[in-house]
Amino acid sequence: MDNELIARYLRGTCTEDERRLVEQWLHEADELPPAPPAANGEKDRHWLQLEDRIRQAPAKKRTIHRLVLLIGSAAAMFLLILGLGLFQSTQSPKPLEWVQVDNPPGKQRILTLPDSSVIQLNGGSSIAYPKRFTDTLREIRFLRGEAYFTVHRDTHRPFIVHTAEKEYIQVLGTEFNVRHADDHHPIQITLIHGRIAYRTATQYHHLVPGEQLTSDQEDFSKQQLADTAPVLAWTSGMLWFEETPVQEVFSRLEQHYDVTFSGSENVEQQLITGKFTREPLDRILWVISESTDIAFSRKGKQITIYKK
CATH class of the missing domain: 3.55.50.30 (Phage tail protein beta-alpha-beta fold)
Known part of the structure; x- marks a missing residue:
């Protein structure tokens, strides 16, 4: 390696190509060429630093050291990712905390759910919902009575209403009325706007606006109502x-x-x-x-x- 090029490198006056050439050489060199004498007969301090750098880290050792560092970093990153994956996989999801509302007969009540959906409960009705919904699903439990739902639209989180009979209503964004006084009466679902699906273990029914479904165990019937006002009269x-x-x-x-x-x-x-x-x-x-x-x-x- 030319001493003048090294000198320019030390002074910071070399070109970019020259800088890369010198640094590549420094990585591979075992020793510097003889240093040019300084004015006082002593070596330049920058030259001494370069000599120490090469002497303390010969090329082979330095190459191995860089390889070890690279492998070690990759292994550490792999172990970190693996550890995080194991940690997340072994952590049980936090159970949802449910709220049950039992509305007494003779009174009405309006509930606002965590997603801003609204439920109007008739007298003698019970419902349960979580204090927070998950990122993928919104589930509530309609236990008995009558309720009018205005569901906030969220295509990424379907809205599911589970009934006491282990059947459920699947909703995207809509308004509908559900009535199920008790186990001795059939469940009655009336769709006002939007779309819903009523599912059981063996049945699937899709409702269109103005349609009413009546379900008594496995016996189903649907009818198109000329007017839904009588169904919703209780809300006023x-x-x-x-x-x-x-x-x-x-x-x-x-x-x-x-x-x-x-x-x-x-x-x-x-x-x-x-x-x-x-x-x-x-x-x-x-x-x-x-x-x-x-x-x-x-x-x-x-x-x-x-x-x-």
Whole structure:
């Protein structure tokens, strides 16, 4: 290696190509060429530093050292990634913390879920939902009663409503009503906007807006409603019956007024039609009695049904 080129390198006046040439040589050299004498007869301090650098790290050792460092770094990175993977795989996901809401008969309640979806609960209804949803799914449990859902659209996280019968409703973004008074009554789902699917272990039903599905165990029926207003009347405090079976009327009155009917087995099945906006219960009972052969005897919250 030319001394003048080394000198220019030390002074920082060499070209970029020259710099690369000198540094490659330094990596491979075992010793420097004889240093040019300085004015005072001593070696230049930069030259001494280069000599020390080569003497303390010969080319072969330095090459091996760099290789060891490279292999060691790769191995360390591999172990770090493997360790993180094992750590994550062995960590159980944090269980969801659920909130159960039991709304008493005679009252309505509005709930806002963690994703900003809204549920309006009718009287005598129960529902459970997590304090937070996962990154991939939004699940709630509809236990009993009646609820109106306005679901915030999120295509990456389907909205699932599990019913007490281990069936479920799958939603993207929509508005729908679900009614399931108890195990003795069928579940009734009415789609207002959007789209939903109702699934069981053996059945799949897709609903379109205005369609109502009634499910009693494995017996299903669907109908297209001319008007969904009677279904949603309860959300504004109204009772609206359109040729409604009398047993269903009693169930709705129990839900709305927090009362209990007994003796319904004493009367024949009849259909009731009527619209009541915040009417006293006694007024509704009188209207039913006047238009049918059903009579009532009331003691507080207990109402006995009998045939005239």
